[in-house]
Amino acid sequence: MTAARHVFAVLGPQQGSGVLLTPHLVLTSAHVVGENEYAGVAAIGRAGPLALRVIRSDDELDFALLHSEEPLGPAPVLGALATDRPVPGCEILGFPRIQRYEGQRLDLDQFTGTALPMAGLVRRTLSVELDGPPVTADEHGPSPLAGLSGAPVYADDGLIGIVRAVPRGRGHRRLECVPLSAVLEHPDVRRLLPRDFAPPAPVTRTHPGDRPYEREYADALGVAYRRTKIFGLDELDRRASEWDLDTAYLSLEAAARNRGGAEPVPHRIDELLAARPRVLIRGDAGAGKTTLLWWLAAHAAAGTLGPHLAELNGLVPFVVPLRTLRARDTGFPGLAELPGVAGLVVDAAPGGWAGRVLAAGRGLLLVDGLDEVPQEEREAAHAWLSGLLARYPRTRCVATVRPLAVDPDWLGSENFEELTLLPMRDADIQAFVAAWHAAARLDDVDPAGLDVLERDLALQFSHNPVLADLARTPLLCAVICALHRLREGFLPDTRWALYQSALQLLLGDRDKRRRIDAPDGIRMSVEEHLQLLQRIAAWLVRGGQTEFTRQQALHQLARALPGMPRVAAQGTPTEILTHLLNRSGLLQERADDVFQFAHRTFQDFLAAKEFVEDDLVHEMLQHVRDQQWHDVLLLAAGHCSRRELPFLVEGVLEAGSAVRDRGRKTTLYVLAARCAQHAAWLSEPLHARVRKAVKSVLPPRNATQLPQLAALGPYLLPLLPSPEKTPKDALTMIVSLICEVGGSEAVPYARDFAGSDPTATLAVNWARFPTQLYAREVLSRADLANAVLLVSEPDQLPLLRTLPQARRLYFRGSFDANTLTDALTGRTADTLVIRENGVLGDLGFLRSCGRDLRTLRIDQCPHVQIAALTGLDSLDELHLVDQRLGAGDLEAVAKLSGLAKLYLVPEAADGGLDLTPLHAASRRLHVHAFGVPERRITGRAALGSRLTVHS
Template sequence: MVGSGVLALRASGLVVSALRAALAPRPGAHSVDEPERIGSRFRRAPDVTPEDVRRLAGALALRLADAEARFAALEPSVGEQVVAEVAVLLRGPVTMDDVQRALGDPGRLRLMLSARNAPTGRPSLGNDAEELFDALADVCCRQLVEHFTTAPWYTVRTVTEISRAVGELHDRIPDPEAADQEFAERYMTGLRDQLDRAEVLGVVEIQQASSYRLSTAYVNLDVGTVTQTQPRDPHALTLTQRLVRRPTWENLASNWAFAAGLPSWHSVLSPSGRAVLEGPAGAGKTSLLRRLAVGLIDARSQQQPPVVVPFFLQVRRLYRDERLCLPAVDDFVRESGSTLGSAQPPGWADRVLRSGHAVVLVDGLDELPQPCHDEALAWLQQVCRDYPHATYILSSRPRVLTDAHRRSLDEAGFASIALRPMNRAQVAEFVTRWHDTHTAYGADSREQIIRSGEDLNRLLDTRRDLARLATSPLLCALICALHRATDQALPEGRVGLYQAAMTMMLGSREQASKVPAAHHLRLSPPQQEALLSALAWWMTMNGRRDIPRTVAEARVQEVLPLVRFPDRDDQSPPTAAEVLRHLEQRSGLLHEPQIDLLEFSHASFQDYLAAGAALGGDHLDHILVHTWDPRYHDVLIMAVGRAQSRPRDQRHLLDGLITRAREGDGDQSGDARRLWLLAAAAIADLDLVSPDHRQAVHEATRALIPPNTHFDAASLAEAGEFVLDLLGDHIRHHELTDSQAFFTIITATDLQSDAAIPLFSALRHHTSHDIRHLLAQAWTSVADSDRYWRDVLCHVRIDDLAIVLPDFALIRRPQIRDRIRTLFLPDEVREIPVSDLAAASHLTTLLLDAGNTDLSGLVELPRVTSLLFRGAAPVDMDALAKLKNLRELRLTAPAQADISALASLTSLTTLKLHGTAVSDLRPLTGLTNLASLDIAATRVTDVGPLAALTSLVQLDLAATEVADVDALAGLIRLTHLSLHATGVADVSALSGLKELTSLRLGGTAITDVSPLAGLTRLSHLDLGVTQVSDLSPLTRVPRLRDLNLHRAPTSDVHSLALLTRLTRLDLSHTLVTDLRPLAELASLEGLFLAGLPVQDVRPLAALTNLTQLDLEGTEVSDVGSLAALTNLTLLNLAHTPVAQLGQLGALPELEVDITGTPLSMS
């Protein structure tokens, strides 16, 4: 049971605050089993303050008391004294420097802090209290170590700190022997020239383009941690221990060509310095390891001997004569491709590995036969145990390693790292660098080649089919080479693009490969395509992106009888297994992601080949039956494209697709719209298609592309991502109106895909506020927020928009921060980042969510003059009272009742208290600068205090219990006043408010509007749901443009004939029966007559400016006279007896609601 001392601690506000601010635990140094959160949940401060230490000690004291009864039994004062003493002993600020100097050891950290902070002559606390003191100090230090080792900057900071330590220790290290230095220099010079060249097999259409220098063309590739382990091998040292004798790691960042990716690369090395790098074929694993080795070699000019030495071991070189030949360390030089193996000083490699100055790069475990994997991994782990100071990186394709292999590597301290697909920025950089490396080749000038790269990058921004293919270095290099080979005229459309890519891959990879092939296994491109198509069709038929090896061999066996091989008496025909292995090795299209499972290197290649198989195997009806399945959409599109030379097959496909679309027309499920759009995508970029099909598709989709309503936008998004191609093509050939652009952006946003970024970019030139607002909101719909800013928002005016950051860390970027005036802080940002916001020089408005409860820091933001709160949580009014610079404030919490603290905010000009529990307005009497006040839906009954607010221009009292408005008589500056749904019955006090332009009295009990007769500026008047029947006083309000009489008991509208400026009139559900007086209102644009007992609408024929007319629920049956209203766009005839539209049907822009009518089109 917990003692009273501990109960006192538990009750303290300090501990409660610390518990609320705690972070969820993350893997760190594992100094404790249950990490305690220190500081803010969402903003990790660089240092731990004395207050943080005191909170931490309090929270951990509770844990210790719960764990041991003798601590719980201590007196309250003793428990509090122990916490205080520990807080003094460890008081901060505790910094990353302290943890680094302690080498991450909690015991060392305690000794350091004790020496720095402990007062002399500390009084004894008694036996149990002293034991609590010791235990609490120890666990606090362990928690501090855990806190700093989970910091995002820990790894880079650790490497930096180690580099400094290395620099200090380096002078103590004796120079290696001269022979070792000389050989290291010779070895690395030769190795660099060998590794600094990458080749892309299959692009021999441009011989010079098939290889390039990595040091120029390499771009940073992102890696993501799959698993991150602590070194469990007792021989594996910590990162600090391994690097302590390395003087050069700090310098690598400035020398590697991919220095911008240093944080990603360090995630590969930490925490154990051993990693398994995984990625699919062509993802850039070998290039990354080569570039690392080249970077290490290039860094030697900044190093003092001994330098960091890379060994680059390609596993496929170790498999010779059908057996695995694993090298001893003395053979590492030779196996790295150097010819200097016999020239190395005896034991040189051993010394380098033992010293910790070696990086062993083992490339391509997946290229070994599966039975060799155990032996290879056992060898690697033994090398790690023999030389624990070295760094080891192993590369492999995904899922090649078994669970047993992963467990073994995990125990040896290997982290599993995955190469991510290239993002758009990386692709753009690759294209630029690739072209830069080829400026020395061919007859083209440097300027022409550089311009070619720029043109290709523009194509990648506008053609989704092209961008979708560019996901890896291999495919990017292929596109670059194809772009040059076609003289910068890449085929239009995905079918032409993939056809050209397939020709290049299948037609030249055989001769580009250096691996000799048996003569009887040379396959022509058509033969390879036929074999691969059989695999692709099986995968598509079975809804898969992979195929078991045994099934693949069976499919190959079915095609083999059709394949002609050279006649060789001394050789038997190849088996299906041999042919399949040949396709893997030579085509570049097929790879093995895991044992005995094959897949295509890109899904689009599977779809292209499956489309060819469907055409050749008479499987077109199978595709048509599955048009509902998104997995068949690309197959169908490519099948229609590939059938341009087979018009009968193309007609069969399009007939079937269009027939299914027509059968679904009228179905509310949206299936028909989806099929029409799919047909449009199929023929969008074809050179050959029948005119009747093109016309049918065009007519059916004309109203869908571009979208014109929210329904259209939603329908397009539901159809699938392929609509981005249709929208992009339309934008390239047509200028969208603002309305069309608005709904196009909604469609793209709903798709939640980075593939929509080029579409957003194409619409960024629209300047309307609504469109710019949507573009700002769409930032959160994409994953690549950096690219969205670069390609879209940095070109858009955002100073008048409320910006929601997809990642709040972006506020730290000056190019973003300095353009934001209004910023939304979502609920997740619990602590307002004052320092970041203070640096935002143009920030004036904050929109705060309910979770932003701590407002104390806002006083440090004097430039912020507008605070808009949303949500139900009451606001800290005391904190608000200190914000003397506020000019605008909005509170929405229903429980907010006391506003007395606002009396000090005399600079306020706008105050919105809508929906709060405020009832007393007296605190506002001193806010004489107020121009706008919204107290709608509050509990206010007395508006007397408002008499002093003579600067008011806008006042909203709607939905309050206010009945007496006499106090408002002196507010002569008012232009907008709302008394909607109040208890007001007499508006005599308003007769002197000559500046009023808008007055809402709907839902009140007024019967007499004569006091309004002198309001000559009034243009908008709401009298809906009142008891007003006499409208004659309104004849003296000549500027009325908008009048609402909905459900008022008026029957005579003759007096309205004089209000010739009216543009909008609502008479719905009144007692009006005669519409003839309305014929004089020639300026009317909107007329609402729903529910009137009228039959004759001929008087309305004179209202030629009408665009909206509502006749719902009337007795009108003949609307022929309305054909004269040529500007009419919306007509509501719902639930009328209208049976014919007559000439109305000829109005091209008219939309008619005929719900519940017997209407038949004439």
């Protein structure tokens, strides 16, 4: 992000300039705003000036702070001069008279100069000598720099002060400035700053090469990460096979790990990342972990992240793909190596650049694939990451890992929070199908045919829950889209068959359809391709890595080719490798002479084929306790013959029986059951052993085991205990497990538990089941009087009239006022939660609840008019969470005569919290304020013991 985004024209008695200090505070000169209570603020590209309140003005230092109710943008990096030597290369941005055009219209101007730390010590000022005089300088006329008062001064990209005057007698080349350090030391300013306000970074000298390099680095990130390959589209030309990440990216749902055991509510991943500076993301193969990091890197560098993640805009991403380190056999990167570890096409960074970025709190560390570090090296990975973050504690970090590769809270000591990517819901699958076909239309000669295929596939997903269950990750959904197109609507029905068909698509059908015959002078069958690729894949799995160099690949090919004389006769190992890279579609170059499979799942599938064909099932079983091998073992089950599969399943069962830890036992028993599901035939005694093993770990002991067991899908449901045989303290876990499985086959089991204690769990999981069937069979039988019913899909709303016993309703999503009026009219509701609604403004529909509404929570609804609550005197409890709270809002709240409890969580605390309007409220009202330091709360004294501050 450029510094210009932080700069404003300030319109008071005089016209001046200003700069963001925090997202809600603009810093300018006191003489610009004068005695006024408000000042106008305008910016390039922003419609019309805003009227901001002057919350602090100091004539002696000559600075003023203006407060905005809504955030104006991300705050700049702050700096403090820590040297008495001149600092060249400083930059000043503002709106001087010299830059006005067409009369009085303002435009931004830019100056460079040298800061002179010793030149204004007596007056506590900072002097900056401009590199050249203004073009129209006149020693006896008005200064051409008039209007620059309040303009920011930057050194090393950090804000170090603001201009306050242009002394005469120096040809308008000397600027007198207020040091930022003097402003921040002011006691009134300290009280106005948010609690997480970071102190300025020391500036000892400038690095003029940093800024241009940073622009080059951001461009290189865009080139590397703004486009991505989508499976099944590489049969088209290059423009269609690599599509913009904005088009390809689907914001998936995730759940935060809840240490308190409460039911986690899914959110979009970018919403969850916003408030978490350090995050470990767990997700299955193909779940979109790497795509997410690429999307963050590209958009953070370009400053184009949306409202939820706006504070990441302008940070410098350092992408660390750990698979690359494995391929290069190098250690974990040091500071100087961070910019280059991702293999970007950019020159070497200026010396010390990465350290300066991290020290300034401007780094975004994106660590991809902690599971791809061998088990014996993971503690070293932990030490590297924790050491780096301890040295630079303001660095934001997102790391990814497969679900079970590291223990829960593995990075908890480093203040990481854990998020788990959730399987795509039906609506996400339909959105992905639409996006995939939209990309395919870019170059297709028959767009009408694609329209028909898209409608057919969308219909198949709607009516075939087995197919939908196969498409719960972006990778598998893309595979299904591609195969559906090529097979004109016919699809395989198992995960293993999907991969097998995808390989046939890539290795056999593609060139035939494109009428390409031996373009490299090499002609190979599908099986010959597979034999070579699976050798490489098995070698990678044995070494615990996913990337390899050219020399490593040539070594593996040289070992395999003597057994393939027909292929060996067509070319050298180098030529064969070139053919595999060019024609297979399965290998791709990640960096210079560093390669990987297009997706790790294909690597695991081919490695499993190699192990089975080489009669090495026993070797795989030696690694059964290593989660990195579990996908290989699972896919091997599909390759196994009738003789081999029992050996594999029994080996996994025995490994599970040998461990005492219930969590690991659960993991292995589930793996055995999933392997058994691949069997076309397996003896009934062995099937019975598998079922008995799974039943032995039911009910699950903790939430970590829920997704593991739910991976068995409908297979698990008959193994669950009945409500009568379920211990009372395990009811919630069993019901949660039924909800995790979801779908129509789980409805009868949910119905059996509808009269049991964990009604709350059934009520918040409606979206996991067919809407009408679940309402009729489950919710209508449940005691919903005291459970919160989550309504998140439009097709659920009409069914609310069939559930009159639901008195506590939770609406999540952008439902408009008319829709909510229709849903609530004629029913009794004593509790309402309205969350994440981006369209709702008017709250008049609440009157549909009459005198029954006792509790109301408004959460993340930016356009809601709180003042419309007037008249709802039945309200006893009100929660306003992540809302912008103005004086008018709290005045309306104060008029609610029945209100006894008010919970306030302001969207931003930069301007503090003014509770003065609540002085007029009933004496029975008790206020709970969250996230605002007590010293920043105005009007707290009059509330006395009726105010509780939760810091």
